[in-house]
Amino acid sequence: MAEQDWMSEVRAMVGREYGRVCAWDEVNAPMIRQWCEMMGVDNPLYTDAAYAASTEYGAIVSPPAMLQAWCLEGLHPNNYPPGSTTENPYEVLRLLESHGFKSVVAVNSDLSFERYVKVGERLYYTTRLDAVGEEKTTALGTGFFVTLIMSFFSEKPTGDEKVGELLFRVFKFRPANVQAAEAPKVEMVQKIKRPKPGVSDDTRFFWDGVAAGKLLIQRCKSCGTLRHPPGPVCVKCHSFEWDTVEASGAGSIHSFVVMHYPEVPPFDHPNPVGLIELDEGVRLVAGLVGAKRNEIAIGQRVQVEFQSFDDGELTLPLFRPVAP
Template sequence: MSHEVEAGDEFGERLKAYEGRSAAVARPGKDPVNAPMIRHWCEAMGDTNPAYEGPDAIAPPTMLQAWTMAGLSGHTGRAHAYEELLTLLDEAGFTSVVATDCEQEYLRPLRPGDEITFDSVIETVSEKKTTKLGTGYFVTTRMDVRVGADLAGTHRFRILKYAPLRQTDQSGRRPRKKPARPRPVVNRDNAGFWEGVQRHSLLIQRCTGCGTLRHPWLPGCNACGGLDWDTVEASGEGAVYSYVVMHHPPFPAFDPPYAVGLIELAEGVRMISNVVGVPYDKVRIGMPVRLEFQAHDDELVLPVSRAREEVA
């Protein structure tokens, strides 16, 4: 019998005891808000809003978490309650993790030169939940970002720490069938996109106020702030703008190594998809690609980018 079963409700109570515990108090960001990071962010996102440039520039609000990130070297100081909680879950067999969603609230613009601090608290730990990925616990943290005494914004981040499902046949052996691919997070802001994908149509949002196209789907326009929009269907033509090759961590539903590309569509927006039809080590920036739709099972259809050129 696993530790998870033996612990039962007692284990859940141990996890619940972490609710309300601080994960960080007045921790400073590693860098001040600065123009180079804003520029890199905007280039990666294809965001040309003039509010992010010049002497009166502000940082894109969605960068809120970026100013708190620890980087490869991590934050200095003792291990905090959040790390203790994750270690406890790991030791109980809930070793896999997937980010499920985040929410941000913006109260004050951040500007180059601002020195931020942040407080982080473990807001909630769910009861044990069984999902298509496996059984585990949803952990939500809340981070309050400040400049001096002013609250600039709040970031809530939720993960699922889980033990992957291990199905067996009648003989007790695990089947050879490949596990199902993880499902995308579908919410009220992007449901129309995924409905289009199911019909093998890639829909791009278009602001009805200024005509600006945007992807991924957002509730408002980055260019004019308008909330009204319609859609245009992508032609399917594009090119590799950038890419990475995934080697680690292994996950049973995937076959690393494989290439994941940032694809610039002919319409001018960018999207992320796997690059197929060419060996992963032959993918190149600028390589022309064509949109395809791959059905992974009866429910899941995903857009991919197939290389259009022969590679020796």
């Protein structure tokens, strides 16, 4: 099948290199420590200066999986430090979207590493549009695989050194059951429902409680330890006996992310998601409502709010910021 004329513009982008995106800060021990705490990583090579000094590396190094984090823009979108490019490395995705390929069904990324990154190094990355595949037709629709390569470098007086690489691949497609963009008919577009949570014997009590407007937390009957997510055994005393306690629903934002891309219906975008620390002492992940992107803050007080979706088929615990 002959490709549309506009695809020649897409093909011409392949191989394009986009300028560097710089890191705001040098690789530093406080950020490494906080990342390890959040991810539950306790390798002393990353946090114990005395231990790290006794190894072949001679000092604290950054966890390899943290590579991408050093060059993120921070809380505000596209807020990169001076010296960063103003080019949009995702322009090919916007071009595909403008021709009706707006949906995403598959995204994958692979990180590879040349070496450990040490405290004091300053990183940046460049982006190359590596490939736009041939048109593929699936049961979901027709689209294209787009592959981007981000190469990470450490600035050196003798010449910058490559330290790692990120491959990002996404499938952009036009849904088979949606009419072409040039002649849309709203009545032919099927309403997309929110994905339902997976429910097991361990978690059923939680979702039954949510449906009833209660935030139930699992409690060990032997030692009283609260735990979330729910599980079959107490991590403290290993007892299998448990009951539940109804939480007040009050807490604070321990951490949060704001999802900007890809835009996945039926969620609103930007889509804020918080790690909520309940006053009872456990944490859970939930959506944030009633707050503008630039008003969300660590430590902000929140209160649970149960909302129903898809004509009452699904109820979710969301959290709304409240006045101090």
